[in-house]
Amino acid sequence: MVRILRGLAYKYFSDDEAVILFLLLVLGTLGIVFFGQMLAPVIASVIIAFILQGLVTKLNQLGIPEMVSIMGVFLVFLGTLIGFLFGLLPLIWGQVAALAGETPRIFKETQTYLELLPEQYPNLVSIEQINLLFQQITSEAAHLTQWIVSFSLASIPDLMALLIYMVLLPILVFFFLKDREVLLGSLSRMLPSQRxxxxxxxxxVNQQCANYVRGKAVEILIVGGATYISFKLLGVPYAALLSLLVGLSVVIPYIGAAVVTVPVAMISLFAFGWGSHFIWVMVVYGIIQALDGNVLVPILFSEVNNLHPVVIIIAVLFFGGIWGLWGVFFAIPLATMLKAVFSAWPVKGQAMEPLEEQ
Structure with missing residues (x-):
């Protein structure tokens, strides 16, 4: 066993740069795991600045001075943040409250419909099965209500922290954009000169992750906006809430679209019943999903290396289990980073082409 471990260490860690990179990866992972919640505003600001930097670069290429580009992009970001906090968020919260008020009626209509099933299909469904199903639904609904109440009470002390984050976030984003070269230069001086x-x-990683994160942000806006406009024109209730869910569902490939179809279908069914209106809603929703998968995704992610679907699902489950929603969103960039690390890792006996620093 000792000989095997010694051989692996000689093969994969004989290069000093590999050892330093391994230590940096371990320290970075431990730092995020243990201090991620404390440094959440900083991490979120770095991610947002990383996304906005692409737009700053585009404006610079058009001949606009860098400081003017930074100020313009930052003002657009600030306006978007204010619009979300004071426009979209209250609308979504109001629709969530309205949906919660409609829940008893939905349960009653569901109960009335299910009670007819034993009469229509006596060989498939029994009244005992229906009663057992409703006992489970009632129990889960009671647990959900208790969780909502406890969550609301527990979140009261966090409101002040949320307000502080809302102030810190724009400030940090501005300085990360403005002093990007200075900060990166300071970090590079801590690394070996030959790397x-x-x-x-x-x-x-910079190319792949930048393309993915920026493309995914644009995809969320386009899919969510198209869904909201379509549902609003069709008269679907809770259009803002459903469009938000549909927009966020693109973060999880293959799984998100399937999961979010359930609330879209259920709300449309309870609103319009079985009929042509319900069919039109589902057809329009299916068209949006088809255009997203077959048109929008190839355009936005043409420069991103495709990962195998199994790798994507495993990455979503693994990183989502560790870091929650942030882990789900960045599962593919993290998987891409690991792929880049494994591809570039020096192995004893294999030559690696040098890459000049730009």
């Missing part, structure tokens, strides 16, 4: 492997990984 071809790190440069190779950095260039690949």
């Amino acid at each position: 071809p492997m790190m440069l190779r990984i950095w260039h690949e």
Whole structure:
């Protein structure tokens, strides 16, 4: 066993740069796991600045001065944040409250419908099965109500922290955009002067993750906006809430669209019943999903290396279990980063082409 471990260490850790990179990865992972909640505003600001930097670069390429580009992009971000907090968020919260008020009526209509099933299909469904199902639904609804109440009471002390985050976030985003070169230069001075492997990984991860994160942000806006306009024109209730769910569902490939179809279908069914209106809603929803998967995704992610669907699902489950919603959103970029690390990792006996620092 000792000989095997010694051979693996010689094969994969004989390069000093590989050892340093391994230590940085371990320390970074431990830092996020143990201090991620404390540093949440900083991490979120870095991610947002990373997304906005692409727009700043585009404006610079058009001949606009860098400081003017930064101020313009920052003002757009600030306006979007204010619009979300004071426009979209109250609308969604109001629809959530309205849906909660409609829940007893939905349960009653569901009960009336299910009670007819034993009469229509006596060989498939019995009254005992229906009663057992409703006992379970009532129990789960009671637990859900208790959770909502306890969550609301527990979240009261966090309101002040949320307000502080809302103030800190724009400030940090501005300074990350403005002093990007200074901050990156300070970090690079802490690394070895000769670092071809790190440069190779950095260039690949920067290109892949930047394209993915920015493309995914644009996809959420387009899919969510198209869904809201379509549902509003069709008269679907809770259009803002459903469009938010549909927009966020694109974060989880293959799974998100299937999961969010359930609330869309249920709310449409209870609103319009079985009929042509319900069919039109589901057809329009299916068209949006088809255009997203077959048109929008290839355009936005043409430069992103495709991962195998099994790898994507495993990454979503693993990183989502560790970091929750943030882990789900960044599961694919993290998987891409790991792929870049494994591809560029120096192995004894294999030569690696040098990469000049840009």
